[in-house]
Amino acid sequence: MAVEKVKSEITGKVWKLIAKPGQKLAEEETIILIESMKMEIPVMAPAACTLKRVLVGEGDDVAEGQDLAEIEL
Amino acid sequence: MAFEKHIAEHAQRLAKVKAMGGPAKLKRLSDQGLLNARQRVDYLFDPGSFLEVGEFAVSDRADAKDDTPADGKVTGYGRIDGREAAVVSHDITVKSASSSPINVRKMAHMRRVSQSQGIPLVLLNESSGARIPDTMGAIGTGTLGQDPSQFVRFRENPYVSAVLGPAFGTACWFSMLSDFVVMRKGAQLAISSPRVTSIAINQHIDPEELAGARMHQEVTGKVDFVVDSDQAAIDMVKRFLSYLPSHHNELPPVAAVPAGSDDAARGLLDIVPEDRAKVYDVRKVIAAIADTGSVLPLKEKFARTAVTALGRIEGQTVGFVASNPLIKAGSLDADSCDKITTFLVLCDSFNIPIVLLVDTPGFLIGVEGERKKAPGRVMNFMAALQMCTVPKFSIVMRKSYGQAYLNMGGTRNTDEMLAWYCADVGFMDPNVGVNVVYGVTREKEPERFQQLVDEIRRGSGPYDLASIFAAQKVIDPRESRSVLARLLQVHRKRPSRGIGKHHLGNWPTTF
Numbered sequence: 265m266a267v268e269k270v271k272s273e274i275t276g277k278v279w280k281l282i283a284k285p286g287q288k289l290a291e292e293e294t295i296i297l298i299e300s301m302k303m304e305i306p307v308m309a310p311a312a313c314t315l316k317r318v319l320v321g322e323g324d325d326v327a328e329g330q331d332l333a334e335i336e337l
Numbered sequence: 338m339a340f341e342k343h344i345a346e347h348a349q350r351l352a353k354v355k356a357m358g359g360p361a362k363l364k365r366l367s368d369q370g371l372l373n374a375r376q377r378v379d380y381l382f383d384p385g386s387f388l389e390v391g392e393f394a395v396s397d398r399a400d401a402k403d404d405t406p407a408d409g410k411v412t413g414y415g416r417i418d419g420r421e422a423a424v425v426s427h428d429i430t431v432k433s434a435s436s437s438p439i440n441v442r443k444m445a446h447m448r449r450v451s452q453s454q455g456i457p458l459v460l461l462n463e464s465s466g467a468r469i470p471d472t473m474g475a476i477g478t479g480t481l482g483q484d485p486s487q488f489v490r491f492r493e494n495p496y497v498s499a500v501l502g503p504a505f506g507t508a509c510w511f512s513m514l515s516d517f518v519v520m521r522k523g524a525q526l527a528i529s530s531p532r533v534t535s536i537a538i539n540q541h542i543d544p545e546e547l548a549g550a551r552m553h554q555e556v557t558g559k560v561d562f563v564v565d566s567d568q569a570a571i572d573m574v575k576r577f578l579s580y581l582p583s584h585h586n587e588l589p590p591v592a593a594v595p596a597g598s599d600d601a602a603r604g605l606l607d608i609v610p611e612d613r614a615k616v617y618d619v620r621k622v623i624a625a626i627a628d629t630g631s632v633l634p635l636k637e638k639f640a641r642t643a644v645t646a647l648g649r650i651e652g653q654t655v656g657f658v659a660s661n662p663l664i665k666a667g668s669l670d671a672d673s674c675d676k677i678t679t680f681l682v683l684c685d686s687f688n689i690p691i692v693l694l695v696d697t698p699g700f701l702i703g704v705e706g707e708r709k710k711a712p713g714r715v716m717n718f719m720a721a722l723q724m725c726t727v728p729k730f731s732i733v734m735r736k737s738y739g740q741a742y743l744n745m746g747g748t749r750n751t752d753e754m755l756a757w758y759c760a761d762v763g764f765m766d767p768n769v770g771v772n773v774v775y776g777v778t779r780e781k782e783p784e785r786f787q788q789l790v791d792e793i794r795r796g797s798g799p800y801d802l803a804s805i806f807a808a809q810k811v812i813d814p815r816e817s818r819s820v821l822a823r824l825l826q827v828h829r830k831r832p833s834r835g836i837g838k839h840h841l842g843n844w845p846t847t848f
Contacts, residue, residue, distance in 0.1 A: 305663075306616070
């Protein structure tokens with residue numbers, strides 16, 4: 265089981281945490297919603313996985329490339 | 338019986354060719370669930386259609402003549418769904434399918450024949466690279482490269498590669514030169530093997546990191562599709578070829594239209610949210626516009642802000658280029674430009690009309706983009722689109738701003754430009770524009786900010802665009818498929834029988 269970090273592809277603000285730690289996710293299932301460029305942009309699971317930890321909270325500013333969550337593939 | 342001796346010798350020689358690298362090596366492949374080079378050829382071609390050539394070629398080294406059947410590369414011709422194709426299938430059981438002076442001659446023959454006869458060249462790639470000791474020393478190395486056009490392509494015929502094992506050296510080079518690359522998980526694609534690379538640079542090398550399918554799928558974008566088995570890879574080769582003509586002076590084949598293909602487009606208003614703050618997956622829009630089940634996305638996990646996909650409308654092959662609001666709001670980055678440019682080269686070379694679906698806030702600007710030569714890549718993409726001579730259509734779905742408006746087919750950069758009634762076109766996103774033009778921010782002056790946003794937004798609608806005939810038509814999203822289908826009937830390039838000028842035929846696809 266490989267643990268990977270999910271990174272933000274864009275600079276913005278964490279708007280909503282959608283998935284919960286321990287939750288099994290399908291590929292492209294939404295983990296977090298980021299507000300950027302006046303849009304709600306999903307951060308999605310890169311592959312089928314289990315969400316281990318969420319590393320940010322709602323309202324946090326995030327930078328492109330920042331670690332947002334840990335998943336187990 | 339007459340010729341008895343000849344018949345016996347011929348049968349014996351053929352049996353040796355078919356025995357390949359011997360039962361132990363063949364068993365090792367089958368134990369892993371892999372096909373060998375000849376099984377792959379059988380799986381690729383219509384039953385009974387394979388005509389092998391070069392089966393009696395062997396190494397030119399006296400000490401290797403007896404253990405190099407077909408010299409490690411199985412070559413010949415066969416039919417795929419009734420259409421002729423040429424194949425080079427690397428036989429890993431013979432000297433690791435390494436490249437030698439003789440088998441390189443076989444490959445050159447397949448290239449020449451496939452080009453001159455206008456048939457696709459299928460490369461089933463798996464090779465350790467140049468053969469040792471054949472290429473050692475000045476004489477060995479000086480023997481290489483006897484064909485000065487070996488790596489030149491004008492895209493007269495499609496090259497299609499499946500990477501089915503370790504693919505280094507020539508197997509890697511020809512994958513890079515191909516119009517389509519499918520890779521099996523567990524295969525490796527790199528200049529040199531992890532072992533050679535590790536020795537050369539004196540560092541531990543992780544094979545997956547150096548040459549793995551995921552790396553190519555997500556980081557380099559040099560692999561179009563990743564699959565789990567040899568069979569699935571060859572199925573994908575056949576599927577890709579089903580969209581293409583056999584050569585550049587032919588139109589792509591027309592497929593039957595699946596029943597119900599007009600239904601999904603009627604649901605487009607449910608796919609695209611009216612609320613501009615909501616994103617959606619443009620792949621669903623493409624699927625709704627195209628014939629049912631006809632969409633083949635290429636490089637789907639690379640540069641995901643752009644989607645490039647082959648598909649069909651009313652049975653006719655079409656290349657879809659779209660920005661995807663789901664990823665980075667659809668803003669196009671440097672890698673997206675390369676991905677789109679590569680796809681335009683493919684479509685233009687093989688007479689495939691292009692449909693651009695646009696919902697983008699513009700090009701992603703920033704330090705990283707500049708470092709990745711984003712401006713140059715934007716211009717490569719722009720020049721490629723302008724040089725394409727296949728029919729080109731664009732649909733502005735929601736946003737289309739700035740230079741990206743032009744790159745995505747704005748005004749005269751496509752033959753016909755359509756806009757959905759919810760389209761919004763301007764020099765940049767009004768929310769950014771207010772700050773840039775007036776120096777007003779939402780945080781400090783919210784009321785004035787909104788007033789200025791509304792002001793900028795006025796005059797940026799689809800009917801404004803249509804009023805100067807920059808858009809040829811404003812349509813209901815649900816009409817997208819039917820209008821495109823009609824335009825494809827009109828835009829047939831009748832004077833040249835649908836054949837384009839192929840200005841991009843000799844463009845590289847790595848920038």
